[in-house]
Amino acid sequence: MSVKQAVREQYQATVNRVPVGTIHLPAEGWIRTVRKALGMSGAQLAQRMGVTRARIAQAERAELDGGVTLKSMQATAEAMGCRFVYAFEPPAAIETIIVAQARKKAEAIVGAAARHMALEDQTVSDSRTEQEVSRLMRELIHEMPADFWQDK
Structure with a gap:
């Protein structure tokens, strides 16, 4: 060889x-789903990230539209106490x-x-x-x- x-x-x-086949994108996207699971408002997440509430709403839409960046997902996950991972399946x-x-x-x-x-x-x-x-x-x-x- x-x-x-x-x-x-x-x-x-x-x-x-x-x-x-073990991971599927939630209908509302990961950002909103995890945020809601944590009982965290958009305003609270925004405050933790040092951005505006409008920026969180924009990130949630961008995730669903496929326009979110890996860097943004990483920062958002960390602000929610999570680890961001991605893979090709x-x-x-x-x-x-x-x-x-x-x-x-x-x-x-x-x-x-x-x-x-x-x-x-x-x-x-x-x-x-x-x-x-x-x-x-x-x-x-x-x-x-x-x-x-x-x-x-």
Whole structure:
């Protein structure tokens, strides 16, 4: 195993430790939900942060609109005695995403070759095509060429 592969596997293990599907954004957003859970008014949070009540309302709207900054979320969480965390949540193990991309690329490559062969009246059986897709997938996953994430 190469150093590059070992490093990639370490990153994959880190991403795979994220508990999939366990955290969902509350309908009112995290700022308002936690603030209300604490029994803290917007004015009280504003005072703790040294900003205006209008700024808290703006931050709560910005969170729901996707315009809040990480720095703002960090400061707001700390003002409420919380720790701010964020993560990317893959829908499955990270390897599943890699395999899906490898299959997509392999099918495109094999499909292009099959079209050229068909023009020359040299078609290949479906089982042979699938074998070639599988072989190429393994090769792509192992080598992770520079164009691995390019769809064309």
